Structure formats: structure tokens, C-alpha cells
Amino acid sequence: MKRTEARELLMQLMFQMEVQKDFSDEATVKYLSMQEEKDPVQFEYIKEVSEAVRNHKDEIDALIEKFSKGWKLNRIAKIDLTVMRLSIAESYYLGDDKNTPVGASINEAVRLAKKYGSDDSGKFVNGILGEVSRNR
Numbered sequence: 001m002k003r004t005e006a007r008e009l010l011m012q013l014m015f016q017m018e019v020q021k022d023f024s025d026e027a028t029v030k031y032l033s034m035q036e037e038k039d040p041v042q043f044e045y046i047k048e049v050s051e052a053v054r055n056h057k058d059e060i061d062a063l064i065e066k067f068s069k070g071w072k073l074n075r076i077a078k079i080d081l082t083v084m085r086l087s088i089a090e091s092y093y094l095g096d097d098k099n100t101p102v103g104a105s106i107n108e109a110v111r112l113a114k115k116y117g118s119d120d121s122g123k124f125v126n127g128i129l130g131e132v133s134r135n136r
Helices: 005-020 025-033 040-067 079-093 102-116 121-135
Strands: none
Touching: 005 025, 005 040, 005 079, 005 102, 025 102, 040 079, 040 121, 079 102, 079 121, 102 121
16 A cells, blocks of 8 residues: 555545544544555554544644635535645644655645545645645
């Protein structure tokens, strides 16, 4: 499994957690146990990023809301919100030695938003994450 595939799996996990309003460790373990391919390096990445989202969700959501200019979190599409949470967590909350470069994380977030979101998701996600990166 490549990092891109792991990120997509992580996005699906985080989306499921958002829909079910269950951000527990148990939900992560249950979801990962259902995956067939076991790549220890990528599964560790998935665990670390999902933990970072869970531990810093309020801070991450505050950043998204601050730079979404008039959009409340409940109005943002769940896919877009999930992708932005993932990107912010992997760029800023893993620890200096593990953080993903911001530009790479934004590019991956935009790719996921275009693949799973609406026609405007890529632009929306890119705009907010760009503002976060410039003003954080």
C-alpha cells in the first residue's frame, strides 16, 4: 500500500467517523481490522493521523471555520470537512519529524476532494487549506 492509498483509506475512516459521530479508538480499530491488506508502515500512519484528528479536532475545526469565510462547519460537505481535517492533522499535529509537507498534503486533499466531493470541492478545499497554511 502506498501513502496515497493509505490517505484514501484514512479519509474513508474519518468520513465514517464523522457520519456516525464516533471518533473513538474502537471505531478506528474496528475499521482497520476489516481491511485486507496489512502494511504495517501505512497502518501506523493511519493510526497516527486518525489519533491526531481525534486529539485536535476542536482546534482543527476552529481553523477550518476561521478561514472558510462565512461557512459554518455544519454547512460544509462532510467529505470536504473530512479531507481538510486529515490534511491539517497530517501537516501540523504529528510532530515535527513526522509532519507531511504542507504543499503535498494540500495537493492530496484537493485530489481526494475532487474524487469524492462535488464539482467545487477541489477549489473549496484548496482555498481554505491555502489560507490555513498562510495564516497559521
